Amino acid sequence: MRTLNNIEIAAPLPKFAEVSHSTADNTIMIKLQHRWPIINNVEAKKTGSNSIESLQELKADWNGNGAKAFKKQLLDKVKLFVDRISYHTHVFPTGRDSVQLEFYKPNKEYLELEISENEISGLHSYPTGEMNEFILPNINEAHKKIDFFFTTITPQ
Amino acid sequence: MKLIKRLIFSLQRSLPNKEVLYKSILTKNPNQWVDGENRPSSAAFKDSKGVSVDRKGWRKDKAIVKGFQKRFDNTAIVSLTVGKCRELDTYPVYDRNPTNIYHCLILKDKDTVKLTDSIAGKLSRNTNIVWVSE
Numbered sequence: 001m002r003t004l005n006n007i008e009i010a011a012p013l014p015k016f017a018e019v020s021h022s023t024a025d026n027t028i029m030i031k032l033q034h035r036w037p038i039i040n041n042v043e044a045k046k047t048g049s050n051s052i053e054s055l056q057e058l059k060a061d062w063n064g065n066g067a068k069a070f071k072k073q074l075l076d077k078v079k080l081f082v083d084r085i086s087y088h089t090h091v092f093p094t095g096r097d098s099v100q101l102e103f104y105k106p107n108k109e110y111l112e113l114e115i116s117e118n119e120i121s122g123l124h125s126y127p128t129g130e131m132n133e134f135i136l137p138n139i140n141e142a143h144k145k146i147d148f149f150f151t152t153i154t155p156q
Numbered sequence: 157m158k159l160i161k162r163l164i165f166s167l168q169r170s171l172p173n174k175e176v177l178y179k180s181i182l183t184k185n186p187n188q189w190v191d192g193e194n195r196p197s198s199a200a201f202k203d204s205k206g207v208s209v210d211r212k213g214w215r216k217d218k219a220i221v222k223g224f225q226k227r228f229d230n231t232a233i234v235s236l237t238v239g240k241c242r243e244l245d246t247y248p249v250y251d252r253n254p255t256n257i258y259h260c261l262i263l264k265d266k267d268t269v270k271l272t273d274s275i276a277g278k279l280s281r282n283t284n285i286v287w288v289s290e
Binding site for chain 2: 049050054055058059062063064065066067090092093094095096097098100102104112114119122123125131133
């Protein structure tokens with residue numbers, strides 16, 4: 001049970017709930033929106049994976065299985081996309097002319113976007129193990145998907 | 157004894173379910189390893205030429221690791237059985253070539269190379285770590 005200004009709140013609240021008390025009208029405000037860590041620093045966003053610049057340096061056959069070098073056009077598109085994201089992302093190259101972005105939530109929920117020159121596809125993996133594949137029509141929809149992923153709480 | 161094992165292997169074209177497949181995962185320049193989860197990224201299983209793996213054959217893990225280290229500078233090595241691949245709805249095939257007699261490919265099915273995102277994800281989560289560089 002939480003206490004705020006000597007008022008006991010009997011309702012069970014999740015840890016992330018923000019509780020505030022307004023003395024003007026003696027009301028209690030409970031904010032339930034989950035806040036996942038947001039990292040605005042561009043360098044920090046690259047931690048733990050690859051920077052877009054490093055993918056530019058990969059030569060043909062970088063994976064030992066004949067993968068092509070990445071086209072500047074694709075990497076520019078990915079860079080533009082990543083720069084607009086305010087959440088932590090992992091960047092990985094694939095062997096099929098695409099770049100994969102991965103997003104994780106502490107509850108084991110996972111979102112993956114695969115960006116190629118002509119397509120943005122993805123996978124949403126839920127804590128239950130269920131997986132949902134999707135194709136997005138454009139970059140804006142992909143950004144919406146990420147925002148939705150980080151601002152929605154999936155029941156476990 | 158080694159020679160007999162080698163001879164038996166060279167005659168074996170099929171991939172039995174208990175055969176182990178090894179995959180090298182790049183860990184630096186570029187990195188395809190998810191540190192926080194201690195597993196390969198599914199990106200490592202997305203390949204337009206099929207997922208390149210080596211079968212165990214008659215070799216020991218140590219020899220397999222050494223073989224990969226000769227070919228790749230910064231790598232982790234993971235494994236999974238042919239049976240697991242089939243259970244996850246993929247189609248592993250023996251793809252022996254003059255430079256690598258152990259080479260195999262994991263395909264989606266007999267006629268499709270490209271794995272779906274969910275299959276690539278399942279494969280990456282069902283591997284066993286054989287060796288990771290420090």
